[in-house]
Amino acid sequence: MDDNQLLRYKRHLLLPQIDVAGQQRLLDASVLVVGAGGLGSPVLLYLAATGIGKLHFYDDDTVEISNIQRQILFDSSVLGQSKAEAAAERLRAINPDCQVVAVASRLEGEILNAAVADTDLVIDCSDNFSTRFAVNRACVENQKTLLSGAVIRMEGQLSVFNGHKQDMPCYQCLYQPDAYDDETCTSSGVLGPAVGVIGSLLATEAVKFIIGIGDTLEGRLLLFDAMAMRFNELKLKKDPACPVCGLKS
Numbered sequence: 001m002d003d004n005q006l007l008r009y010k011r012h013l014l015l016p017q018i019d020v021a022g023q024q025r026l027l028d029a030s031v032l033v034v035g036a037g038g039l040g041s042p043v044l045l046y047l048a049a050t051g052i053g054k055l056h057f058y059d060d061d062t063v064e065i066s067n068i069q070r071q072i073l074f075d076s077s078v079l080g081q082s083k084a085e086a087a088a089e090r091l092r093a094i095n096p097d098c099q100v101v102a103v104a105s106r107l108e109g110e111i112l113n114a115a116v117a118d119t120d121l122v123i124d125c126s127d128n129f130s131t132r133f134a135v136n137r138a139c140v141e142n143q144k145t146l147l148s149g150a151v152i153r154m155e156g157q158l159s160v161f162n163g164h165k166q167d168m169p170c171y172q173c174l175y176q177p178d179a180y181d182d183e184t185c186t187s188s189g190v191l192g193p194a195v196g197v198i199g200s201l202l203a204t205e206a207v208k209f210i211i212g213i214g215d216t217l218e219g220r221l222l223l224f225d226a227m228a229m230r231f232n233e234l235k236l237k238k239d240p241a242c243p244v245c246g247l248k249s
Contacts, residue, residue, distance in 0.1 A: 031123060056103075113138050147205055159220060
């Protein structure tokens with residue numbers, strides 16, 4: 001690290017759990033973020049500021065006025081612009097150390113598989129089950145760790161799915177296709193700060209994973225209830241019959 005970086009990351013370097021070695025791991029890391037909306041906004045902002053070396057993200061939407069209530073990457077000056085382009089400009093301004101690769105398209109098919117294979121960590125900030133299932137499958141196939149979060153109304157959840165460990169559950173062990181209807185913020189509403197809570201926790205888990213410190217949410221589902229201001233936790237088990245990660249006979 002140069003002198004400017006030592007000053008920029010000084011508060012990290014003071015933490016014995018991070019220090020120079022941990023910060024260097026962040027600078028060397030590559031993270032793929034799926035979506036730059038309500039969850040993706042705090043995730044991308046914090047990871048750029050914290051010194052992630054490469055942030056690669058996909059979002060095919062444009063900025064609308066209804067986004068501003070919770071998608072803190074954007075403001076009224078970028079209404080109508082591509083989210084990918086507007087977000088990339090903001091992130092580069094926050095931290096020139098961070099290599100930002102923004103793609104204004106949906107992440108799917110072979111492009112999804114290649115993007116997952118070419119990263120150290122995947123964070124799913126999408127807002128629909130079809131994308132979540134596809135990202136999960138790509139992470140399992142490429143043995144990549146997946147951080148997944150979701151928020152609706154005043155409730156949120158997140159977990160860590162480790163694609164390297166055959167005895168640990170994947171996302172599809174928790175949710176099965178065709179068993180859930182997609183509820184969106186458009187139809188059900190969402191509390192803006194609740195999205196920020198889950199997004200900040202996802203960013204925290206990402207930093208811990210990259211540095212290799214603390215206990216992660218692997219095998220646990222963290223639930224957040226903003227109305228009661230309470231966190232609860234559920235233990236997750238692998239589904240032996242899971243079509244994605246289940247035990248093969």
